[in-house]
């Protein structure tokens with residue numbers, strides 16, 4: 369590695385870190401100087417202290433919310449891709465269901481939250497369902513587009529090898545749809561997080577959304593920030609996991625090549 | 634190398650692999666494009682036929698219809714005595730575009746043929762590596778298609794078409810992106826493979842000398858709508874050598890075909 373690229377790697381980390389540190393310092397200083405009251409914006413030091421104090425309890429809530437997000441998201445990916453495949457392969461399903469899926473998509477799913485609570489109670493299920501409902505559509509649409517966008521010649525190539533529809537799906541359609549599906553999964557994981565948190569807002573007795581609502585009720589701004597920190601960390605971890613999975617499975621795609629080439633340079 | 638098949642002396646009409654009769658192809662309804670008009674073409678088993686013709690005259694369309702991948706508007710194609718109504722599978726095709734999959738390595742792309750057909754993986758792998766060796770790409774087996782030049786990609790596509798020893802090869806301008814020297818070498822290799830396997834080959838090309846060098850017969854198509862304008866039998870001994878190109882007979886064929894294309 370040359371000194372110049374080492375320098376660049378250093379600044380890649382140093383610059384954003386510098387921005388972060390300066391903001392925190394200004395924030396801390398402002399809080400101590402009394403620029404704003406603590407119930408509006410608590411000092412970073414008190415938030416950090418509180419994170420430490422509440423770690424055990426918050427970990428429990430974070431685990432609950434994580435399960436809701438992961439389950440909703442995984443369902444969204446599986447059902448989204450499966451439904452897309454069915455719509456692409458079976459014309460009747462395409463005709464009968466697709467218009468309704470679009471109609472359902474137009475309804476703001478968050479508005480269904482109260483209904484889900486009425487139907488399914490205050491437990492795990494309505495949150496998972498909300499996370500699923502919010503995140504499944506983008507996955508289905510990208511999977512559909514990907515499975516359909518196969519050029520004629522590639523299809524001819526496989527037919528001349530005697531491929532049946534299942535082999536065409538496995539060796540041609542799915543691999544070409546994969547980059548798009550991964551792109552939509554990054555959107556979907558964010559939406560699933562929104563779904564789970566909103567579900568907890570509406571009615572829950574555990575989870576990070578529940579912590580937010582109760583902290584809000586007693587004007588415990590510091591606790592709100594603690595919960596927000598946990599949520600942000602979760603979101604980052606999930607996003608990172610998907611990005612990693614993407615790197616592993618579609619490294620061959622155009623969108624990943626320049627980075628691979630850079631890494632070699 | 635055996636040269637027994639020199640001039641393949643099968644009596645006409647008894648052993649035809651391809652019989653195209655009264656073939657018409659029109660794209661689009663009403664006043665759409667007429668790509669092929671009343672094409673008749675017979676290819677004997679084991680024969681090497683080259684198709685020459687201006688761009689857009691329907692050469693690719695003719696190959697696709699022969700392979701059962703595109704339906705004709707009227708007329709019929711009979712392959713191995715059976716009317717073609719669905720995609721042929723006893724065939725190796727090199728399409729005009731190389732159609733390599735980015736999610737497979739170079740070797741993986743050749744192996745696609747084996748994976749889809751369910752051929753024995755180990756034996757196929759050996760064969761694939763051998764073919765890549767023949768076209769000078771053994772060292773690129775583990776690379777990705779996008780790391781290859783256009784000519785290298787075409788050679789990979791050729792290996793893929795040859796992997797399963799098909800009895801019929803349909804080649805659509807397989808060497809268009811190759812430099813003259815590589816092209817000569819590949820032409821020699823293709824002749825060797827064709828002589829060794831005894832397969833039938835139909836190859837579209839824009840190069841008159843490539844057509845003469847490889848083919849038993851050169852078919853010249855007219856500008857759109859494509860019709861068969863001339864059918865020239867190339868009576869040169871096998872195996873053909875690069876030096877034969879400097880002979881007066883080769884030059885005479887060249888002149889004949891150039892004339893045919895001009896008209």
Ligand SMILES: Nc1ncnc2c1ncn2[C@@H]1O[C@H](COP(=O)(O)OP(=O)(O)OP(=O)(O)O)[C@@H](O)[C@H]1O
Nearest residue numbers: 660661666668687688689690691692693694695857
């Ligand atoms: N799928 C299609 N839809 C509509 N028109 C088509 C289609 N495929 C081919 N054509 C038309 O049919 C004609 C013949 O096309 P074809 O690809 O067979 O030509 P070609 O002889 O192979 O040309 P080239 O040497 O440039 O490859 C062209 O005019 C083209 O516009």
Ligand SMILES: [Mg+2]
Nearest residue numbers: 692693694729
């Ligand atoms: Mg063509």
